[in-house]
Amino acid sequence: MDRFFVDAVYYSPTETSEKVAKVVAEGLETGFGEGRCAGVRYLDLTHGVPDGPVCIRDSVAVIAAPVYGGRVAETAVERLSGIRALNSAAVAVVLYGNRDYEDALAELQDLLETCGFRVAAAAAFIGEHSYSRPWMPIAEGRPDGRDLAKAKDFGAAAAGKLLAGKMPDGRLAVPGNRPYKIKGTHVPQAPVCDDSRCLGCGICASVCPVKAISLSSGKAVADSVSCTKCCACVKNCPAGALVFDSPFAAILYRDFSERKEPAIFL
Ligand SMILES: Cc1cc2nc3c(=O)[nH]c(=O)nc-3n(C[C@H](O)[C@H](O)[C@H](O)COP(=O)(O)O)c2cc1C
Ligand code: SF4
Ligand code: SF4
Missing domain, CATH: 3.40.50.360 (Flavodoxin domain)
Structure with a gap:
């Protein structure tokens, strides 16, 4: 070249x-x-x-x-x-x-x-x-x-x-x-929106890589089947309205902080 x-x-x-x-x-x-x-x-x-x-x-x-x-x-x-x-x-x-x-x-x-x-x-x-x-x-x-x-x-x-x-x-x-290692079974789960905090701004929908979020009556709703659990929506929500509750988070924090x-x- x-x-x-x-x-x-x-x-x-x-x-x-x-x-x-x-x-x-x-x-x-x-x-x-x-x-x-x-x-x-x-x-x-x-x-x-x-x-x-x-x-x-x-x-x-x-x-x-x-x-x-x-x-x-x-x-x-x-x-x-x-x-x-x-x-x-x-x-x-x-x-x-x-x-x-x-x-x-x-x-x-x-x-x-x-x-x-x-x-x-x-x-x-x-x-x-x-x-x-x-x-x-x-x-x-x-x-x-x-x-x-x-x-x-x-x-x-x-x-x-x-x-x-x-x-x-x-x-x-x-x-x-x-x-390669065999993938675990996909357990459907998506972030859950606290409607009392949601501003209806749609930022979460715009950052979702698989278009899993829609707004319903001005509040965010994520589809657990298509969600990849990437957490882009959670990290970009200006109101902290989205919660993804992973059982792995505490274990990762405990064992992989070094x-x-x-x-x-x-
Ligand atoms: C579903 C899922 C599985 C993950 N698995 C691993 C993993 O096996 N090992 C690891 O160290 N991090 C894992 N991570 C963390 C990501 O690899 C890490 O946050 C990465 O920096 C995200 O890349 P991005 O910012 O380009 O999206 C996982 C994250 C998600 C959402
Ligand atoms: S980014 Fe947050 S505040 Fe905006 S619509 Fe989504 S959940 Fe609601
Ligand atoms: S976690 Fe990722 S894939 Fe799931 S709804 Fe949020 S942005 Fe979309």
């Missing part, structure tokens, strides 16, 4: 994957320099996929998605699988809430290879857990400044590796089992 684009592609209901994807892309752009990088483009899959086929060509794409249950979030898998890559390398990134990413990075690597990318580098970063609340913080505020500095250095290092033509003969080695650091594979 003589000159190529850097693409930042992400599915990110609570914006931690988005933050890291954008900073890794910045690092890639800096690492390549203006002479090699034709520009940075952004593809946000959080609220759906573009009409028509998505083809990424002559690019180095950083692709980031959250970990749900040790796997790549299902909606991210569905939306990423429509991408076709031509003459392009990928930097695979998963964001997890300080518990574990288990098989998610391996799964993302496989998915991106099926799309047609060569996976040149990979990383697992930590993002504030979807179930984190101010009174029960789990990786609160992450990715923070230290994480983002690492994300930028990681992007620059991945660019250096690509410029030096150091692609592995085989596949990049990343942690994770194949076959800070973990990003893992990088080059």
Whole structure:
């Protein structure tokens, strides 16, 4: 590749994957320099996929998605699988809430290879857990400044590796089992709205990645069957009217409060 684009592609209901994807892309752009990088483009899959086929060509794409249950979030898998890559390398990134990413990075690597990318580098970063609340913080505020500095250095290092033509003969080695861990049964649950606090502003409906929220008589109602439990609505509600009561939150707070650091594979 003589000159190529850097693409930042992400599915990110609570914006931690988005933050890291954008900073890794910045690092890639800096690492390549203006002479090699034709520009940075952004593809946000959080609220759906573009009409028509998505083809990424002559690019180095950083692709980031959250970990749900040790796997790549299902909606991210569905939306990423429509991408076709031509003459392009990928930097695979998963964001997890300080518990574990288990098989998610391996799964993302496989998915991106099926799309047609060569996976040149990979990383697992930590993002504030979807179930984190101010009174029960789990990786609160992450990715923070230290994480983002690492994300930028990681992007620059991945660019250096690509410029030096150091692609592995085989596949990049990343942690994770194949076959991946089996997903637990989906238990339908969605945030519940306290009507006495709800302002009827509709912000929750606008941030929901799967359109599970509607307003009924000016109050928010979430559909538990389509809800992915991402908690974007809870975190964005200006009135604190939405409550997602997960039995896991207290356990995560108790057992996974000790800070973990990003893992990088080059
Ligand atoms: C349904 C669900 C399952 C999750 N499973 C895990 C997990 O297995 N391990 C973990 O450390 N974090 C887990 N998380 C936390 C997210 O991976 C984490 O908050 C991530 O930063 C969210 O990404 P986003 O901000 O891009 O949406 C889970 C979150 C949700 C909503
Ligand atoms: S964001 Fe909060 S206040 Fe606004 S409609 Fe939704 S639940 Fe009600
Ligand atoms: S309704 Fe469910 S899927 Fe939609 S934003 Fe809220 S938690 Fe996420």
